[in-house]
Amino acid sequence: MKKCLAAALVCLLVSCESNSYAPMVTLRMANARAAPYVRHAANPSNRRIEVEILQEGRSLFVSRCIECHTLPIIWYYRPSDWLGIIDEMAERSSLKPAERDAVVAYILAVRAQ
Amino acid sequence: MFKTNAAFARCFESWDFSTPVCFGIRYSIFGFLLWILPAVSAFAGARHFTYLYEAVTSPPGSVELENTITWAQTTGATRLDEVDFREELEIGITNHFQLGLYPLDWNYRHGDQENGFSYDGGAAELIYNLTNPVVDPAGIALYEEIKAGDRRFELESKLIVQKNFGPLILDYNATLEAEWAGDSLEENDGELQQALGASYEISPRVSVGLEMIHEFVFPGWRDQKKIRKFLHRPERGGTPPAMVRDRDCARASHKHCGRTRFSAPDNFRIRILR
Numbered sequence: 001m002k003k004c005l006a007a008a009l010v011c012l013l014v015s016c017e018s019n020s021y022a023p024m025v026t027l028r029m030a031n032a033r034a035a036p037y038v039r040h041a042a043n044p045s046n047r048r049i050e051v052e053i054l055q056e057g058r059s060l061f062v063s064r065c066i067e068c069h070t071l072p073i074i075w076y077y078r079p080s081d082w083l084g085i086i087d088e089m090a091e092r093s094s095l096k097p098a099e100r101d102a103v104v105a106y107i108l109a110v111r112a113q
Numbered sequence: 114m115f116k117t118n119a120a121f122a123r124c125f126e127s128w129d130f131s132t133p134v135c136f137g138i139r140y141s142i143f144g145f146l147l148w149i150l151p152a153v154s155a156f157a158g159a160r161h162f163t164y165l166y167e168a169v170t171s172p173p174g175s176v177e178l179e180n181t182i183t184w185a186q187t188t189g190a191t192r193l194d195e196v197d198f199r200e201e202l203e204i205g206i207t208n209h210f211q212l213g214l215y216p217l218d219w220n221y222r223h224g225d226q227e228n229g230f231s232y233d234g235g236a237a238e239l240i241y242n243l244t245n246p247v248v249d250p251a252g253i254a255l256y257e258e259i260k261a262g263d264r265r266f267e268l269e270s271k272l273i274v275q276k277n278f279g280p281l282i283l284d285y286n287a288t289l290e291a292e293w294a295g296d297s298l299e300e301n302d303g304e305l306q307q308a309l310g311a312s313y314e315i316s317p318r319v320s321v322g323l324e325m326i327h328e329f330v331f332p333g334w335r336d337q338k339k340i341r342k343f344l345h346r347p348e349r350g351g352t353p354p355a356m357v358r359d360r361d362c363a364r365a366s367h368k369h370c371g372r373t374r375f376s377a378p379d380n381f382r383i384r385i386l387r
Contacts (some may be wrong), residue, residue: 021279022247062247063208065167068159069317070245070280094172094205 021071022062029109049087056099057106064093064103074110082107122160161312161320163384165284168252168275170242171205179203183384193224210373213238246282247274267292280314282322303331 023029030050065071077085082102090100136360161167171177181199181374186192197220204212215236221353238258246252256271267290274285293299305328 015356042136058248063169064172066247066277070152070277070282076362094175 001078011036021073022058023074023110023113025058025109025113026050027051030054040108043047050105053102054106054109057102057104057109060095060099060103064095065089067093074107080109159317161282161314161322162310162324164324164326165286165308165310166230166243166254166256166271166273166280167284168246168254169243170209170211170240170254171203173205173207175203175205177203181384185383190309191225193227194312195224196221209242209345211240211242213240215239215260218260232262234260234265236260236267240273246277251276264296264298265292265294266298282310282312282314284308284310284312301333303334305329305331 011076062071063099086095086100086104089095090103097105179201181197181201183197183199184194185197186194195266198217199215200217202214202216204214206212215238216236218233219230220233221230236258238256241255243253243255244251248354252273252275254273254275254377256269256273258269258271260267260269271289272287274287276283278368286306286308288304288308290304290306292302292304294301306326307328308324308326310324312320314320
């Protein structure tokens with residue numbers, strides 16, 4: 001019985017594995033459809049900046065959101081929904097406009113993968 | 114502690130509404146609470162635990178007001194109802210650093226041996242977040258609280274370890290508390306507390322969870338016998354009764370335990386955070 005409970009707990013934890021909620025930023029992500037939302041994204045020479053912006057967006061996403069609630073599943077909402085959600089949450093989480101844009105860029109980049 | 118206001122105590126002792134003064138005092142307090150609770154709920158952030166601290170800090174520039182009301186009832190040789198009130202102003206300084214101010218720690222006690230309000234002092238807390246509970250193997254934060262009151266001084270240090278697995282949050286707090294009390298702060302006690310909690314977020318507004326607290330008390334930072342001695346002098350500390358005290362007291366003789374307000378396990382303890 002105890003082994004079953006332990007196995008169930010391990011399965012639960014594995015199924016809730018954190019990175020699936022906030023995937024790492026990749027170059028592919030930087031090139032994805034979300035790129036137009038990011039300043040300079042259209043120019044390939046600015047790819048490094050795009051990656052930095054996406055990394056900042058991820059960093060903000062995983063730190064500011066969990067101040068009030070656990071991380072939402074990015075795939076659960078459509079890109080158009082995310083824009084409204086982040087606009088609503090930006091004030092509560094004290095996001096500056098540039099930070100808000102970075103979070104949007106990251107989420108849409110993940111969605112576009 | 115500050116001296117109890119006798120008029121206040123009499124009013125709440127008798128629950129007699131006929132006296133105009135008591136009527137006014139009581140309804141002023143209730144009115145104040147009703148007035149402030151809806152207002153402050155607009156500022157306070159969400160918490161998944163009532164006793165445990167989480168490793169996440171407030172965003173920079175944010176200011177939150179959080180009220181904590183804890184009602185504990187103890188019955189044994191004597192009965193005591195104690196309601197603790199704590200108002201916290203939580204300020205986000207940087208992405209990883211948070212300041213908390215507790216200007217008003219006060220309580221109301223109603224029991225066989227004591228009645229009335231008392232002001233316990235004020236406190237300041239500092240929380241520094243080191244790692245993130247989502248992307249790092251564990252979210253770690255360091256906590257330091259400095260509390261001062263009438264003939265009392267306390268330092269409380271915490272190591273907070275938290276891990277988020279999607280909607281599931283596991284949290285662990287290790288707390289070391291040092292307290293000095295007395296006219297020249299000659300009495301000192303130490304406490305080591307471990308707390309473990311799990312919370313599952315059903316929706317952003319609803320979570321269910323479980324918290325466990327285990328506490329060791331070291332009066333004078335010495336052997337176990339003095340733990341019982343500490344229990345004889347509950348007036349020295351303003352901290353609420355904890356599980357280990359109850360357990361130790363249950364092991365000790367009734368003669369010892371009957372003299373303290375920590376004499377028996379709480380019948381219940383309710384905490385409301387707004």
